[in-house]
Amino acid sequence: MKNQLVVVTGGSGFIASHIIIQLLQQGYRVRTTVRSSKKIDLVKKLLTQGGITDFSNLSFAKADLTSDKNWENVMKGATYAIHPASPTPTLNFKNEDEMIKPAVNGVLRVLRSARDQGVKRVVLTSAYGAIFAGHKNRTTPYTEEDWSNLEAKNIHPYQKSKTLSEHAAWNFIxxxxxGLELSVVNPVGVMGPVLASDYSHSNIQIQQLLEGKIKAVPNVDSGYVDVRDVASLHLLAMTSSKANGERFLATTGETLSMLDVANILREAFPKYASVLPTKVMPNFLIKLASLFDPQLKMVASLLGVYAETSNKKAVNVLDWHPRSAKDAIIATAQSMIDLGIVN
Structure with missing residues (x-):
């Protein structure tokens, strides 16, 4: 059944570009959306870096998640749609609706047009942010059964936007x-090979660590997963009959502190050892700094937060086997060094 058409939204995105690579490698036809035709060359550059040499099964459609325009044509003739695109989060927002409304409306736009054009199944890229936020005194790993508690205090609008847009998707279905089918993938921190200097915000910490910009790390734990494994999980969620109506946590099941990440880099790349941090910054300093720097608000909301996760469902239901968090982190750094993003 290969040669089926799959729509992938936001083809220049970090996860999206890796999904497109795997779809093309498996013989699917892919139509990907770009906000402007200027992005087409970037997408081709990303895919070429990822090993694609033949673009005959790839086409582009101009569409924006903030407008109804052209979505009908985007979905025409497609068997599946994968929706990793999300309106870019504004860090300097005046009120949280600036982040939440575009995310919710974008998801509904994609689902509506997929339903109207007879698409069989949509795979939505949600996030771990729709699972873990707002839970106090947690002692057992997070699973797909968990939802972020939006009643809790100090939930970052990014986590709210991911939670509310996923709720909206399930409610729409x-x-x-x-009869439109839906599967959802919820990745933890996504690492793995970057394909150009235009990459995901979760990779920036690796760049900053290698460049010596972080003198002491915050007390933040996280799960990590390789983008190639996130992409393969989307493909499994797209085709498996068992995945319909299910959500899947994309995680290796390991939890690392920021200091663990720095230590992995130190061991793998001795050349950078002297600039990598060895100390943890006191929580109160981060909280204080976050009052003046909006980019630290998200970090401040995650200080000391329990972050254990389980991948048993994806492993058992879809036979998914991700590489280790360490391998994913090393692959991120190696790709940045190879591309000259980090000197």
């Missing part, structure tokens, strides 16, 4: 999906 239930009330007006007309």
């Amino acid at each position: 239930k009330t007006e999906g007309n």
Whole structure:
């Protein structure tokens, strides 16, 4: 059944570009959306870096998640749609609706047009942020059964936007999906090979660590997963009959502190050892700094937060086997060094 058409939204995105690479390698036809035709060359550059040499099965469509324009044509003739694109989070927002509304409306736009054009299944890229936020005194690993508690205090609008847009997706399927199938993938921190200097915000910490910009790390734990494994999980969620109506946590099941990450880099890249941090910054200093620097607000909201996760569902239901967090982190750094992003 290969040669089926799969729509992938936001082809220049970090996860999206790796999904497109795997779809093309497996013989699917891919139509990807770009906000402007200027992005087409970037997408081709990313895919070429990822090993694609033949673009005959790839086409482009101009569409924006903030407008209804052209989505009908985007979905025409597609068997599946994968939706990793999300309106770029504004860090300097005046109110949280600036982050939440575009995310929710974008998801509904994609689902509506997929339903109307007879797409069989949509795979939505949600996030770990829709699972873990707002839970106090947690002692057992997070699973797909968990949802972020939006009633809790100090939830970052990014986590809210991911939670509310995923809720909106499931609600749409239930009330007006007309048989459209949905699967959801919820990745933890996504690492792995960057394909150009235009890459995901979760990789920036690796660049900053290698460049010696972080003198002491915050007390933040996180799960990490390789982008190639996130992409393969999307493909499994797209085709497996067992994945319909299910969400899957994309995690290796390991939890690392920021200091662990620095130590992995120190061991793998001795050349950078002298600039990598060895100390943890006191929580109160980060909280204080976050009052003046909006980029630290998200970090401040994660200080000391429990972050254990389980990948048993993806492993058992979809036979998914991710590489280790250490390998994913090393692959991120190696790609940045190879591309000259880090000197």
